[in-house]
Amino acid sequence: xxxxxxxxxxxxxxxxxxxxxxxxxxxxxxxxxxxxxxxxxxxxxxxxxxxxxxxxxxxxxxxxxxxxxxxxxxxxxxxxxxxxxxxxxxxxxxxxxxxxxxxxxxxxxxxxxxxxxxxxxxxxxxxxxxxxxxxxxxxxxxxxxxxxxxxxxxxxxxxxxxxxxxxxxxxxxxxxxxxxxxxxxxxxxxxxxxxxxxxxxxxxxxxxxxxxxxxxxxxxxxxxxxx
Amino acid sequence: xxxxxxxxxxxxxxxxxxxxxxxxxxxxxxxxxxxxxxxxxxxxxxxxxxxxxxxxxxxxxxxxxxxxxxxxxxxxxxxxxxxxxxxxxxxxxxxxxxxxxxxxxxxxxxxxxxxxxxxxxxxxxxxxxxxxxxxxxxxxxxxxxxxxxxxxxxxxxxxxxxxxxxxxxxxxxxxxxxxxxxxxxxxxxxxxxxxxxxxxxxxxxxxxxxxxxxxxxxxxxxxxxxxxxxxxxxxxxxxxxxxxxxxxxxxxxxxxxxxxxxxxxxxxxxxxxxxxxxxxxxxxxxxxxxxxxxxxxxxxxxxxxxxxxxxxxxxxxxxxxxxxxxxxxxxxxxxxxxxxxxxxxxxxxxxxxxxxxxxxxxxxxxxxxxxxxxxxxxxxxxxxxxxxxxxxxxxxxxxxxxxxxxxxxxxxxxxxxxxxxxxxxxxxxxxxxxxxxxxxxxxxxxxxxxxxxxxxxxxxxxxxxxxxxxxxxxxxxxx
Numbered sequence: 001x002x003x004x005x006x007x008x009x010x011x012x013x014x015x016x017x018x019x020x021x022x023x024x025x026x027x028x029x030x031x032x033x034x035x036x037x038x039x040x041x042x043x044x045x046x047x048x049x050x051x052x053x054x055x056x057x058x059x060x061x062x063x064x065x066x067x068x069x070x071x072x073x074x075x076x077x078x079x080x081x082x083x084x085x086x087x088x089x090x091x092x093x094x095x096x097x098x099x100x101x102x103x104x105x106x107x108x109x110x111x112x113x114x115x116x117x118x119x120x121x122x123x124x125x126x127x128x129x130x131x132x133x134x135x136x137x138x139x140x141x142x143x144x145x146x147x148x149x150x151x152x153x154x155x156x157x158x159x160x161x162x163x164x165x166x167x168x169x170x171x172x173x174x175x176x177x178x179x180x181x182x183x184x185x186x187x188x189x190x191x192x193x194x195x196x197x198x199x200x201x202x203x204x205x206x207x208x209x210x211x212x213x214x215x216x217x218x219x220x221x222x223x224x225x226x227x
Numbered sequence: 228x229x230x231x232x233x234x235x236x237x238x239x240x241x242x243x244x245x246x247x248x249x250x251x252x253x254x255x256x257x258x259x260x261x262x263x264x265x266x267x268x269x270x271x272x273x274x275x276x277x278x279x280x281x282x283x284x285x286x287x288x289x290x291x292x293x294x295x296x297x298x299x300x301x302x303x304x305x306x307x308x309x310x311x312x313x314x315x316x317x318x319x320x321x322x323x324x325x326x327x328x329x330x331x332x333x334x335x336x337x338x339x340x341x342x343x344x345x346x347x348x349x350x351x352x353x354x355x356x357x358x359x360x361x362x363x364x365x366x367x368x369x370x371x372x373x374x375x376x377x378x379x380x381x382x383x384x385x386x387x388x389x390x391x392x393x394x395x396x397x398x399x400x401x402x403x404x405x406x407x408x409x410x411x412x413x414x415x416x417x418x419x420x421x422x423x424x425x426x427x428x429x430x431x432x433x434x435x436x437x438x439x440x441x442x443x444x445x446x447x448x449x450x451x452x453x454x455x456x457x458x459x460x461x462x463x464x465x466x467x468x469x470x471x472x473x474x475x476x477x478x479x480x481x482x483x484x485x486x487x488x489x490x491x492x493x494x495x496x497x498x499x500x501x502x503x504x505x506x507x508x509x510x511x512x513x514x515x516x517x518x519x520x521x522x523x524x525x526x527x528x529x530x531x532x533x534x535x536x537x538x539x540x541x542x543x544x545x546x547x548x549x550x551x552x553x554x555x556x557x558x559x560x561x562x563x564x565x566x567x568x569x570x571x572x573x574x575x576x577x578x579x580x581x582x583x584x585x586x587x588x589x590x591x592x593x594x595x596x597x598x599x600x601x602x603x604x605x606x607x608x609x610x611x612x613x614x615x616x617x618x619x620x621x622x623x624x625x626x627x628x629x630x631x632x633x634x635x636x637x638x639x640x641x642x643x644x645x646x647x648x649x650x651x652x653x654x655x656x657x658x659x660x661x662x663x664x665x666x667x668x669x670x671x672x673x674x675x676x677x678x679x680x681x682x683x684x685x686x687x688x689x690x691x692x693x694x695x696x697x698x699x700x701x702x703x704x705x706x
Contacts, residue, residue: 102528102532171571171574172567172570173566173567173573173574174567175563175567214574216570216573216574216580216582217580217581218581218582218583218584219563219566219570219580219582220567220570222570222574224571224574224575
């Protein structure tokens with residue numbers, strides 16, 4: 001996979017080039033707005049990482065020129081311009097994604113990967129096996145079964161549905177309205193408190209594990225590692 | 228009007244207004260006055276010349292006699308044309324006469340002189356006896372002034388009424404009229420010039436302080452925000468000078484505030500950089516394990532990043548305020564979403580959390596509401612000890628909706644209260660020993676102000692013990 005990195009800050013350029021090279025990408029760098037378009041044409045990248053503040057020619061101008069020329073490479077804009085409207089402006093100009101500086105390297109890598117996957121038409125999203133376990137808990141998306149340390153857990157379908165939903169983002173709360181929809185699919189006359197009953201039962205079944213089912217009253221539920 | 232001040236086409240010049248407002252009526256009055264004076268002079272001249280005309284008619288009348296048999300009186304004239312010569316004031320005007328007898332017969336003089344006009348026509352009455360009429364007429368195509376005198380003549384044969392007509396050409400009168408006109412116009416012109424000069428001088432003098440004031444303000448250095456002297460301005464200008472000084476004062480305070488902000492901000496930014504530098508140097512010397520050093524450095528970088536983001540946020544509030552016309556946003560939704568976003572922090576701090584929202588549509592940019600709630604929530608989480616209480620309650624009433632965040636932290640110290648919403652004034656170590664950016668409350672305050680709401684922070688106390696802090700934001704509800 002080939003990445004075109006248009007970024008004028010040398011330190012940022014070096015670091016990003018190193019990181020993406022380690023991920024097995026071929027990285028072409030360009031630090032000048034006026035030469036960016038030539039590099040783009042010549043290198044035929046799979047993803048372009050574009051900084052907006054460039055010497056010579058502004059990043060948005062580079063992007064507009066490239067799109068006008070018919071270059072449809074996915075573009076991820078990275079900029080320190082944190083002002084209102086920049087995001088809209090960037091996406092209107094033909095950018096596919098936008099990330100404000102300073103960013104997390106992990107997030108940048110994830111977004112570049114997502115763009116390249118889209119580019120390559122390869123929608124092989126991460127499978128359940130890739131998902132790290134949380135406190136020994138893991139859900140199999142294929143059959144919906146939840147495992148604790150590899151052993152299938154004895155859960156009702158509603159409890160399993162709740163656990164699966166919470167395992168998507170352990171540590172972060174999910175709104176109870178959303179959980180209700182996942183636990184009672186297709187049922188419109190669910191009592192608002194019904195989810196509490198399911199959560200109560202699941203909490204008891206998780207008591208033996210390090211995972212804790214936490215209630216944020218009025219908001220939702222989350223899983224966190226117990227102490 | 229000086230060149231540096233482009234004056235819009237709608238702007239009116241005080242000076243021009245005054246000049247036009249005074250000079251035009253004066254000019255109009257003078258024109259009317261001139262016309263009136265001219266008419267009066269002409270009437271006076273007419274009266275004077277009419278008297279001469281009457282005298283000539285009377286002298287003709289004295290030369291008339293009555294002849295004929297008794298009972299059949301007849302008028303006879305021995306008049307010679309030369310009899311009128313003494314009355315021809317100079318050679319320019321000529322006189323004509325005609326005498327008509329008792330039965331209307333022509334007695335003497337110029338037969339082709341127009342007959343006296345009938346009673347009731349438009350001849351003009353004179354101050355002289357009712358038996359005399361004066362009017363304008365024409366003779367042989369020339370304009371003349373006509374006097375008609377009814378003269379009773381008595382003789383042996385009886386008495387009768389003779390009609391004597393004397394006509395005089397108008398050259399002399401016209402010459403006089405012209406002389407009067409020219410003189411009047413000259414006098415009035417001099418009068419107008421004198422008045423105009425006086426008015427221009429006065430208006431210029433009266434408006435000079437305004438021009439001087441504007442010159443003084445243009446001549447100032449761009450950075451000079453000192454107040455204008457108020458002493459020498461006229462009383463009418465004092466309010467302007469005072470308002471200007473008031474505005475200058477406000478600008479000076481604002482600038483001062485911004486300068487202080489920049490100074491504080493650079494100081495605040497330098498602190499994590501200094502820490503970072505020390506951490507890097509220490510790690511390079513091998514004081515700590517690389518992984519631990521990097522973890523510590525990451526925390527410092529995180530703090531510097533947060534600070535920079537907060538400073539940008541503060542600038543963004545101002546930018547949004549200027550954009551105006553914010554959309555309709557469900558504040559309760561924003562509160563729930565932000566709470567979900569920070570749920571990990573809430574869970575990590577083992578807080579006893581409770582959320583109670585009501586439908587709260589408000590006019591605001593969603594970003595501003597998120598930032599407001601996020602900052603308040605971060606503050607509350609940060610200052611609440613582990614296992615403490617954190618509740619968010621919304622309450623709507625009377626077109627307003629209030630969000631109250633109650634925590635069980637230490638509350639605010641009395642010395643903090645005064646500078647609560649000023650940048651970098653409240654940065655105190657939190658429940659977990661970490662300091663905030665010191666900008667969170669300043670951002671909240673700016674956002675709430677821009678939304679036309681209010682923000683209050685008060686300690687929740689019970690018998691002198693602080694139970695926690697209640698942060699309440701009240702925003703106008705859109706209905």
